[in-house]
Amino acid sequence: MEPTTAQLHWMYETMVKIRHYEETMAKVYLEGKLPPHIQKGLAFDIGSGPVPGEMHLAAGQEPVAVGVCAHLTDNDTVVGTHRPHHFAIAKGVPLDKMTAEMFGKVTGLGRGKGGHMHLFDPAHKFSCSGIIGASLPPACGAALAAKKRGKDWVAVAFFGDGAANQGSFHESLNLAALWKLPVIFVCEDNKYAISVEKSESTSVAWNAERAASYGMPGVLVERNDALEVFQAAGAAIARARNGDGPSLIEVKTDRYFGHFQGDAEVYRPKGETDELRKSDPIKTFADYLRTHNLLDDATEQQLSSRAKQAVSEAFEFARTSPYPEPEEALLHVFV
Amino acid sequence: MSAPRKLTMAAAISEAIAQEMERDQDVFVLGEDVGKYGGIFGATQNLLSKFGSDRVMDTPISETAFIGTAIGAASEGMRPIVELMFIDFFGVCMDMIYNHMAKNIYMAGGNIQMPVVLMSAIGGGYNDAAQHSQCLYATFAHMPGLKVVVPSNAYDAKGLMIEAIRDNNPVLYLFHKGIMGLPWMAYYEGSTNEVPSEPYTIPFGKANVVREGSDLTIVTLSQMVQKAILAAQTLEQEGISAEVIDLRTLVPLDVETVVASVKKTGRLLVADEDYLNFGLSGEISAIVAERLDEIALKAPIARLGVPGIPIPYSRPLEQFAIPQTETITKAARQLMGGRVLAGAVA
Numbered sequence: 001m002e003p004t005t006a007q008l009h010w011m012y013e014t015m016v017k018i019r020h021y022e023e024t025m026a027k028v029y030l031e032g033k034l035p036p037h038i039q040k041g042l043a044f045d046i047g048s049g050p051v052p053g054e055m056h057l058a059a060g061q062e063p064v065a066v067g068v069c070a071h072l073t074d075n076d077t078v079v080g081t082h083r084p085h086h087f088a089i090a091k092g093v094p095l096d097k098m099t100a101e102m103f104g105k106v107t108g109l110g111r112g113k114g115g116h117m118h119l120f121d122p123a124h125k126f127s128c129s130g131i132i133g134a135s136l137p138p139a140c141g142a143a144l145a146a147k148k149r150g151k152d153w154v155a156v157a158f159f160g161d162g163a164a165n166q167g168s169f170h171e172s173l174n175l176a177a178l179w180k181l182p183v184i185f186v187c188e189d190n191k192y193a194i195s196v197e198k199s200e201s202t203s204v205a206w207n208a209e210r211a212a213s214y215g216m217p218g219v220l221v222e223r224n225d226a227l228e229v230f231q232a233a234g235a236a237i238a239r240a241r242n243g244d245g246p247s248l249i250e251v252k253t254d255r256y257f258g259h260f261q262g263d264a265e266v267y268r269p270k271g272e273t274d275e276l277r278k279s280d281p282i283k284t285f286a287d288y289l290r291t292h293n294l295l296d297d298a299t300e301q302q303l304s305s306r307a308k309q310a311v312s313e314a315f316e317f318a319r320t321s322p323y324p325e326p327e328e329a330l331l332h333v334f335v
Numbered sequence: 336m337s338a339p340r341k342l343t344m345a346a347a348i349s350e351a352i353a354q355e356m357e358r359d360q361d362v363f364v365l366g367e368d369v370g371k372y373g374g375i376f377g378a379t380q381n382l383l384s385k386f387g388s389d390r391v392m393d394t395p396i397s398e399t400a401f402i403g404t405a406i407g408a409a410s411e412g413m414r415p416i417v418e419l420m421f422i423d424f425f426g427v428c429m430d431m432i433y434n435h436m437a438k439n440i441y442m443a444g445g446n447i448q449m450p451v452v453l454m455s456a457i458g459g460g461y462n463d464a465a466q467h468s469q470c471l472y473a474t475f476a477h478m479p480g481l482k483v484v485v486p487s488n489a490y491d492a493k494g495l496m497i498e499a500i501r502d503n504n505p506v507l508y509l510f511h512k513g514i515m516g517l518p519w520m521a522y523y524e525g526s527t528n529e530v531p532s533e534p535y536t537i538p539f540g541k542a543n544v545v546r547e548g549s550d551l552t553i554v555t556l557s558q559m560v561q562k563a564i565l566a567a568q569t570l571e572q573e574g575i576s577a578e579v580i581d582l583r584t585l586v587p588l589d590v591e592t593v594v595a596s597v598k599k600t601g602r603l604l605v606a607d608e609d610y611l612n613f614g615l616s617g618e619i620s621a622i623v624a625e626r627l628d629e630i631a632l633k634a635p636i637a638r639l640g641v642p643g644i645p646i647p648y649s650r651p652l653e654q655f656a657i658p659q660t661e662t663i664t665k666a667a668r669q670l671m672g673g674r675v676l677a678g679a680v681a
């Protein structure tokens with residue numbers, strides 16, 4: 001399955017947008033969190049500043065999001081993780097409302113109630129959760145609904161190498177295969193589950209191997225490459241749309257930042273991240289496009305500016321939006 | 336006699352574990368990121384370098400499997416300390432906890448032991464939203480079979496942890512993230528206090544009267560103890576004398592100390608960070624209500640807690656949802672003037 005030029009440009013622009021978003025957020029997140037603005041004696045205060053709480057950034061993991069979402073429409077469902085920005089952006093979740101949510105503003109996707117790990121956008125069938133392994137069962141449910149309604153829509157569950165050892169992974173794969181659900185399970189192997197390396201947590205070398213145990217195809221994408229993800233995802237999604245059931249895709253990708261912002265990463269070999277950044281998948285993709293005369297300086301400049309503009313507008317919207325009234329906390333337990 | 340030194344609650348917990356691991360070879364630790372990382376909230380800091388990976392074991396994200404493993408190891412006479420990263424994650428492994436860890440001793444008619452310490456991080460106030468900010472101690476106190484320990488400061492934390500490790504029953508040990516003394520989260524400094532170097536225990540079922548008073552009794556625990564102390568200081572300036580009781584353990588619960596205090600003051604304010612409805616504050620209130628033939632109340636009972644909502648992310652919403660120091664002060668003032676309806680304190 002080969003991507004169209006439009007898809008290639010979309011993937012490139014979206015990866016640039018994601019990267020720029022994550023790097024912007026990495027800076028903005030630090031506002032108000034460092035001395036001298038915080039409690040004396042602390043190096044960092046997670047609860048301070050305009051974007052308080054935890055922050056998990058996906059820089060380096062862009063190929064997984066764009067390679068899969070290039071095949072999806074607004075009718076298809078994506079369920080993401082605690083590290084959700086790249087999935088959300090690739091799925092078409094509006095940047096302004098997403099950012100406003102992370103700033104805790106009333107204009108956010110969840111009116112400030114959910115925050116960065118709990119983004120819900122029903123218009124684009126996107127949701128995510130902070131519980132490891134919680135993306136798989138709901139994706140099965142969205143797939144079940146599509147099947148019951150006779151649609152060729154699919155659902156995608158994203159999760160990490162750590163989640164593949166959680167019970168919900170095993171249950172979901174079995175159920176999806178048993179009921180032949182149009183769901184694609186995509187495992188981002190970024191090597192780490194916080195501080196624990198995959199080799200220290202997983203009894204097999206590749207989670208793709210586990211697919212056979214559950215009666216579905218398993219594909220390993222060994223390079224952090226948008227095109228390779230695109231091809232593997234394309235095949236899996238076509239299978240699902242065709243009524244042939246679920247697939248598992250495992251992508252070897254790279255986590256450029258820590259598990260969360262503020263993570264001292266003591267468990268990571270010195271210089272590892274710098275080394276990873278040398279094979280930046282966005283640069284590799286740009287080189288590929290140039291080689292095939294699909295990208296020149298002017299186009300690159302245009303796509304890049306547009307992406308950056310979208311990001312800065314989103315942050316501006318978030319900053320200038322109002323907070324909810326405190327008593328609004330009591331609303332929306334039920335509808 | 337040891338020289339006085341202050342420890343953070345995280346360091347105190349880790350020291351307690353280290354001293355018991357030195358004393359007893361059957362004690363070992365398992366959980367996510369307990370090794371190199373030292374525990375996400377520092378509860379197992381420095382243990383890996385002291386004891387090695389055979390006794391400080393990083394696990395996969397498989398809570399049912401590794402908590403079940405702790406239960407099985409305990410049945411063989413080992414004494415595991417297993418960390419559940421956030422109490423909010425109990426959902427993925429609750430069967431092991433409440434159907435097995437909590438019930439096996441009873442179902443066996445007391446013929447077996449279950450020397451497991453299940454420790455976990457609780458609490459909000461730093462914008463970690465609905466799935467990472469809960470307390471939930473009442474949920475675990477409600478279902479029979481687990482001892483529930485909730486320290487408010489480093490001194491108590493060490494003594495209670497050593498007591499927990501030596502107990503042959505399952506102990507759920509819950510430490511509030513906002514009093515661990517972490518270098519990356521604002522915390523109430525009263526929780527960092529003097530901790531003796533030698534091992535010591537604090538018995539379960541013995542609440543601590545942190546501050547004596549005569550006008551009202553504030554019953555509380557965990558981080559809320561530190562807020563209550565600050566509130567009591569403010570109230571004193573206004574001529575209101577508040578007695579603060581730190582429950583320390585919910586199971587067993589020190590009913591005697593609570594009853595004696597409310598008998599003395601005639602006014603009860605329960606300050607709780609867990610959910611208001613069907614929980615701890617209702618239990619304390621019922622205990623007092625059952626004794627109205629011996630306790631003369633000067634005002635209806637007042638309760639503070641999270642009002643029947645998931646904990647919201649946005650700062651103004653979270654501060655509304657979780658009782659603050661100022662909420663306690665206001666409630667106390669209102670209590671002195673008459674009735675306080677739960678949830679009506681703004």
